[in-house]
Amino acid sequence: MNTKALKISAAFFATVFVFGCHKEVSNSTVANPEIKKPAIQLPSATNPFSLRNVEKAKKNLAKQNDAPISKNLASSASLQTDDLPQYVYFKFNPNEITTEEFQALENDSTVKLLDFPFANAGLYNEDFALDENKKEQLTDGNIYGVTSIDNASSLNLVKNSITLQTEFLDTLALIPQEDTALQRQSFLAAGYTDETIDRLFGICLLKRPHGYVRYYDDEFKDLEPVRGMQVWGLVFGIPVATYTDGNGYYNFPWRFSAGTIMGTHAKNSRVNIKPFNTMGGFFRVMGQLITNFIVGSVHVKGWVSSCDMRSDVNFDFYDHKQDKYWSQILNAYYFHDQYAAQSGILNAPKYMVCYAHWADAEGFGSASTPMLYHLTGGAFVDEIIQNIFGNPVSGTLSRLIHGLVPDMTFRVCGGTPPPYYNARLAQTAFHELGHASMFRAVGPLWYLDVDLAERTHVYGSPGYDNWGKVQVAESWAEFIGTENALRRYPNGVKHSTMLGLVKFADALEKEDWFAEESKWIPNGVYFDLIDNTNAIPDENNWDNVGGSKIQELYNIFYSKPINMCHYRWLFTNSYPQYNQLAVSYLFNHYNLSCD
Helix, strand or coil, X not given: CCHHHHCXXXXXXXXXXXXXXXXXXXXXXXXXXXXXXXXXXXXXXXXXXXXXXXXXXXXXHHHHHHCCCCHHXXXXXXXXXXXXXXXXXXXXXXXXXXXXXXXXXXXXXXXXXXXXXXXXXXXXCCCCCCCXXXXXXXXXXXXXXXEECCCHHHHHHHHHCCCCCCEXXXXXXXXXXXXXXXXXXXXXXXXXXXXXXXXXHCCCCXXXXXXXXXXXXXXXXXXXXXXXXXXXXXXXXXXXXXXXXXXXXEECCCCECCCEEEEEECECCCEEEEEEECCXXXXXXXXXXXXXXXXXXXXXXXXXXXXXXXXXXXEXXXXXXXXXXXXXXXXXXXXXXXXXXXXXXXXXXXXXEEEEEEECCCCECCCECCCCCCCCCCCCHHHHHHHHHCCCCCHHHHHHHHXXXXXXXXXXXXXXXXXXXXXXXXXXXXXXXXXXXXXXXXXXXXXXXXXXXXXXHCCCCECECCXXXXXXXXXXXXXXXXXXXHHHCCCCEEEECCCEEEEHHHHHHHCCCCCHHHCCCCCHHHHHHHCCCCCCCCCCCCCXXXXXXXHHHHHHHHHCCCCHHHHHHHHHHHCCCCCHHHHHHHHHHCCCCCC
């Protein structure tokens, strides 16, 4: 397929092409019951980076060739538009999207999707000053997208899908960032006045956005850098992006002359965070759930002028909102990787899919690590999804979820932050990442047994099928989750069923079991195998073991223990240097009399 043949003529805007229908229709004939009228109207403007304006600019520059011109102008005049990177701008109805269509768009990193008309030129000026509030007023129920014109797979998808009702809006051409001569001519071709162009370009030509992404951490009482966050900007609808480093710093790979719209996306090669905001009621927000899941964990900062880019363009998240929530989860993954490397154990698998539920319920809700994406789904996907939302999920949302099932899920109250929010969320995240780390050692079949057992029994009492694997999995996850949370927040606290709100250090020393109904899940045994001193007077002389390492404890999982007694047997056989009788006394204290 010659995708360059998909250019749009100047007469295009009189009609709308619906791909797959092979005919011209008016906007009013496109059936979409979810489409709404935007609350505000954009200023009328045509896009200077639209291919037809760039071609017109080229012709105008060519006419000037008879007069002496600068080297830059001569270069612009000789540039062929077919040599420029070109992009297709489109919109579609998300309400009938199929599982396969969603998967194709989700897995294509060259496609940029947002829920407002982001390549409309009326957005790109200081007078309109796009911000979060105006962005919300521009949403109309459609999803807007752009992709490279050379991306045949995605173009064929949007061209041939009848369910998407795709409308092909424009073809955009990316003028080289240094070619300000061609850029100015394209602005003139789009109808901008010299005065407006001078104001847009001003004295701040070719500025590269840079700065930090951070959130306010109540535990540290300071702004905390966000690691691995994508920061994006738009060249009149054409996306460019970069990622924050270990200090939360980003430096853009593009220099702007006329400002841009900027935002963040909590998605990288490590983890893809998918948002679920059910504040106000699950069924009431169904349409927005669908849109948010397709677009992803995107925050829109708004308009940033090129002169603003002379200083840091920072993203600082203070309020209890989803953008801060996503940032905390990104950091949990970053520090989990650091701590796993320090301990000499495997970290969670690459490219995790994480559902971040923002809910009406108070405090923290349940979190889980079913690892479904890495298990390629399973017969119980629908049950797990119903447990997340407390409601049956069907229709488009069900198709989307089946197209990107979760490895991990979290839930947080969206109204009021829970007490000790930052530290407790980190401990929960490290617990769940402890499961994902164990997954790599025990393998998918062993882990699937835990999924199936917890689906029916949660934790319960021992005796059901594979209860012993639940015992091993949950005890380890709570231990390593608290151990890593202590590294992250030395003064942090968690909620313990056994001890109440307790500092992480005290929990490691004093907490024996995981949950009230699960005293048979002994997360305290691991720390007792490590520590050389005991804060609790040992009247019964049961804790005389110490000096083991996290790596030694973790390595037992490669042998796939079926319960903690099996774990004890594997430990004593693997590490005969530890006093066998002392190990027995220790495990007996945790009601693990395995004789």
